[in-house]
Amino acid sequence: MSGAAPTAMQHGLQSCETCGLLSRPAAGEVEGRCPRCAEELSFRKHDSLQRTWAYLIAAAICYIPANVLPVLTTTTAAGAESDTIMQGVVLLWSPTGWPLSLIVLIASIMIPSAKILALMYLLITVQRGSVHNNAQRIRMYRMVEFIGRWSMVDVFVDTFTAALIQLQPLMSVEPGPGLFFFAAVVVFTMLAVEAFDPRLIWDSISSKEPSSDEANPGEANSNEANPNEANPNEVSYA
Amino acid sequence: MYNQPLNDPAVIACLHCDLLQRLPDLEPGASARCPRCHKELWRRREDSLNRTFALTLAAAMLYVVANSVPMLGISAVGRGASTTVLEGAMHLWREGPRIVGVLVLITAVIAPALQIAFMLAIVLEARRERPPRWIGTLLRHHPTTRTWSMIEVMLLGVLVALIKIADYATVIPGVALFTLGVLVFLLAGIQASFDPKEVWDRIQWADEDARRDAALDRIAGEAS
Ligand SMILES: [Zn+2]
Numbered sequence: 403m404s405g406a407a408p409t410a411m412q413h414g415l416q417s418c419e420t421c422g423l424l425s426r427p428a429a430g431e432v433e434g435r436c437p438r439c440a441e442e443l444s445f446r447k448h449d450s451l452q453r454t455w456a457y458l459i460a461a462a463i464c465y466i467p468a469n470v471l472p473v474l475t476t477t478t479a480a481g482a483e484s485d486t487i488m489q490g491v492v493l494l495w496s497p498t499g500w501p502l503s504l505i506v507l508i509a510s511i512m513i514p515s516a517k518i519l520a521l522m523y524l525l526i527t528v529q530r531g532s533v534h535n536n537a538q539r540i541r542m543y544r545m546v547e548f549i550g551r552w553s554m555v556d557v558f559v560d561t562f563t564a565a566l567i568q569l570q571p572l573m574s575v576e577p578g579p580g581l582f583f584f585a586a587v588v589v590f591t592m593l594a595v596e597a598f599d600p601r602l603i604w605d606s607i608s609s610k611e612p613s614s615d616e617a618n619p620g621e622a623n624s625n626e627a628n629p630n631e632a633n634p635n636e637v638s639y640a
Numbered sequence: 641m642y643n644q645p646l647n648d649p650a651v652i653a654c655l656h657c658d659l660l661q662r663l664p665d666l667e668p669g670a671s672a673r674c675p676r677c678h679k680e681l682w683r684r685r686e687d688s689l690n691r692t693f694a695l696t697l698a699a700a701m702l703y704v705v706a707n708s709v710p711m712l713g714i715s716a717v718g719r720g721a722s723t724t725v726l727e728g729a730m731h732l733w734r735e736g737p738r739i740v741g742v743l744v745l746i747t748a749v750i751a752p753a754l755q756i757a758f759m760l761a762i763v764l765e766a767r768r769e770r771p772p773r774w775i776g777t778l779l780r781h782h783p784t785t786r787t788w789s790m791i792e793v794m795l796l797g798v799l800v801a802l803i804k805i806a807d808y809a810t811v812i813p814g815v816a817l818f819t820l821g822v823l824v825f826l827l828a829g830i831q832a833s834f835d836p837k838e839v840w841d842r843i844q845w846a847d848e849d850a851r852r853d854a855a856l857d858r859i860a861g862e863a864s
Pocket of ligand 1: 654655656657658659674675676677678679
């Protein structure tokens with residue numbers, strides 16, 4: 403599929419992320435407001451790469467204490483014992499408990515680290531102006547966006563475990579400082595996804611293709627049965 | 641300064657790859673995807689406002705129940721304890737990292753409440769002949785409330801906690817646990833039945849003149 407794929411930016415048009423309306427800034431202006439919903443418009447999210455990097459680095463830094471410091475401290479007559487996330491995973495691992503252990507392992511260890519690595523990969527490829535694997539990269543972005551919230555699972559586990567097990571003087575469970583850093587990792591990665599502008603993935607392709615003088619929009623694919631089977635190659639641009 | 645809209649409102653740009661395209665007219669239930677990056681551009685819903693209204697009303701009632709009755713209880717060596725979602729967050733506020741208590745409060749209590757309240761206001765007001773502009777503000781912030789509303793994640797966390805605690809004490813699942821389970825499905829149903837484009841298409845514009853000019857230009861273009 404060669405040939406120019408017309409983008410809104412090439413034609414000086416801005417689409418509203420809020421309501422989807424496409425509009426053109428007034429003559430001489432670079433940016434304006436959406437005439438329909440009054441949202442401030444720009445061609446791309448402002449400082450998208452810098453802001454995503456900032457959140458990501460913050461997340462990566464917090465990831466270390468999140469895994470080293472205890473998230474729960476259990477006090478019994480025998481004394482106090484602190485567990486990190488990984489120790490919690492190991493503790494849960496048993497012939498009957500392994501599915502839960504696996505849930506916590508995936509949600510608290512694998513998803514946050516995969517999110518950080520995937521976003522770093524996206525940032526680096528965008529900054530290097532890569533034109534390869536765009537379809538995979540946008541899929542990766544959507545995956546990160548979709549699974550991100552599930553890393554909150556352990557925060558809820560620890561919250562309700564601590565809230566319930568208050569059987570003083572026999573036993574009590576209190577949250578530990580690791581929980582703070584872990585929650586920070588989740589929030590920072592969610593903000594990083596929010597700050598990233600997926601359109602940047604496609605910009606290097608667009609800039610390498612000649613821009614036509616007039617917008618000639620193609621028709622979007624539509625089908626009722628299985629939308630996933632839509633073949634992008636079948637759509638041609640005039 | 642307001643931007644100038646295009647004459648053809650069906651021309652849009654993909655929010656994931658910026659590709660310009662024209663939205664086709666869709667049958668209810670059908671969807672249009674971006675030919676370049678496969679992002680779903682629009683899915684037309686059948687009877688969107690009525691269905692969403694019914695689901696949202698049910699969700700609002702279940703939300704109230706879920707937050708006023710106990711979610712989990714335990715009993716061990718003659719002692720008992722129980723907690724609601726709110727008490728769980730309050731416990732963190734008192735004992736733990738405070739800010740995490742706030743995060744739990746936001747993701748499990750406040751964001752879901754806003755998500756339901758915003759949607760209720762939107763579907764009620766969108767039925768008017770010319771829906772007022774302030775529901776655009778609610779529509780604008782609704783995705784944010786959805787992002788931070790994590791009832792389904794909390795439910796999984798509660799289930800894990802429940803089985804963990806079962807080692808130390810007898811766990812008594814509360815009514816709220818089942819209510820929250822149904823609420824998760826209702827919230828997913830709202831998402832599946834609501835068609836934001838339908839509301840945006842009817843809403844009062846911030847710049848009514850621009851809308852009128854674009855419409856006049858279109859009519860003139862079609863006539864010539
Ligand atoms: Zn696209």
